[in-house]
Amino acid sequence: MGGISRYIVQRFMLTIPMLLILLTLVFLILRVMPGDPVSAMLGGRNVSPQLMDEYRHKMGVDRPIPAQYIEYLSGILHGDFGRSFRTNKPVVTELFMRFPATLELAFFGLFFAAIFGFGTGILSATRADQPIDHIVRVFHIGSFAVPLFWLGLMLQVIFAVKLGWLPVASRLGGRIAFTFQSITGFYLFDSLLGGNTKVIADVAKHLVLPAITLGFAQAGLLGRMSRASMLEVLDQDYVTTARAKGLKERVVVMSHALRNALIPIVTVFGLQFAILMGGAVLTETVFSWPGVASFLVRSIEARDWPAIQGSVVFIAIFISAINLIVDITYSFIDPRVRY
């Protein structure tokens, strides 16, 4: 086997124990720690002990832990994540219905982060130690400290309530939501297929504030890194050479320096996905975005135990898959990375 394919196989094999540990962790947290799911779910409500026992039996939590563990793992292997108490549908169905919404939000969040991050980073690096550089750097450092849910609410107050430019929340305006037929679950894609400009504009408008909110913290981090990376590249001899040849500064920065500066940053991009999923919890809650993360929060509020476990497992599998893809992509970009 060649280098790359062997690496991919090895990396894939490494994902299995990692995923197994994550799944075991979820199991331990939710089943073995004090307080069993049934009393957490029904506790405080006026329920007879007999009914609690009946529920325990129904959920299988009255059986020995090892048996539960094996059942849990084989369930996941068969794609069976249990049945939601709230909706009485399989958790997998619920999750796959909401997954496109989360992916769409994450994609545009990263998109905003990239544009804003690289933009401010380059601006700052090319004007190092000038006033604009100081302002941008303060913004980069300060952006870490902004709570996402607060930012989302502030954007809602300013752009939706006060100015009335953009909708407050959800994915579609009321009237359009009645007639809109989604095929893939990615609303922007679907609306583009439909070709109705009114619908496209409505979907896009609903995406703006959530995407900015989700991408904000990433924007600061990317900006900071692209500034540092750009400064380093601008010191290199080939940049001096390009300038000495009489090229315009814009050409030097955009085509000579930028490409090399981006290499180290691209790798971090994928690793941001875990943080992005964490941010999605708050963003989806604030904007009533019907995604996987807000489903988890709703399930926690309703103490819908199978749904909580299913969502966490789903997110764990998703994160492992993303990490695997990022690592493999990186090995194509940078041939030095081999195990």
Add this chain to the structure above:
Amino acid sequence: MTRMLVKGLDWIVRKVTHSSHALRKQTILKIGLITVFLFLLVTVLAQHSWFTPYDPVYYRDAPRLEGPSIRHLMGTDQLHRDVFSRVISGGKASLIVAFGAVALSMSVGSILGWISGFTGGFLDRSLSLIMDAIYSFPSMILAITLVAMFGAGIGPMIWAVGFVYIPTYFRVTRAEVLQVREATYVEAIHAVGAGNVRIILRHVAPNTVNAIMAVSSFNLADAILTVAALSFLGFGLPPPAPDWGFDIQNGQKFLQSGSWWLITFPGLMIIALSLGFGLIGEGISDLLNPRRKRKRI
């Protein structure tokens, strides 16, 4: 007052980092330390009723949902309470949980890291794998799930947030142990007959202190945000108590009517405190790695 404070902190930092006049040019570090100190001071004082202009919990004589005015600097909420009084006393849970969680994760993570790095072999491999698994999972989601399991309140939040940060300290100390273990002087004392415990306590631990200090400042900054998010989602202190995250959740209900002051001010407090811890982290990182400062990252 400020001068005394800076001098005192200068002394502490000098003791810890062994560099003279460490704080002299560290503007960022100073701003961070002063911010955090002020927050601690105000939060502690504001728990007493003589310090806040109005009672943050039971106050009924003000108009309902009124914007900022001279009498009520940050306006009033739907229960006629003074937002300013609530905002200055609302940091209690955040500060307790942040410090508690970081102390918890620091002690557990470091000890596991030392043991793992020193023992090596199967234990090291499995611990590293477990820590990597926890680390790869979105910390916010893990914290929320844990709090849902433990129940709301300060104690459960400390456990949940603390658990999430354990891998960070594990990684830092383990890396340091692996480096120090190979050093010639450690080999030498080992040959002289020093035991593992002695080597860890006398030689490995002091070497990890600096890195841990920087990491814990960043963790504190992150913990403030996590606690705020947990309170916002309703897992924090029970309702009448003033709390930034909870007050923002409460203000969300009156957002459509344009009551911006209910969410703006608690949010600014969260930013300022988190930024304060973040700046301390930046400052310490600059001290530890002067090249970093010159590169102006």
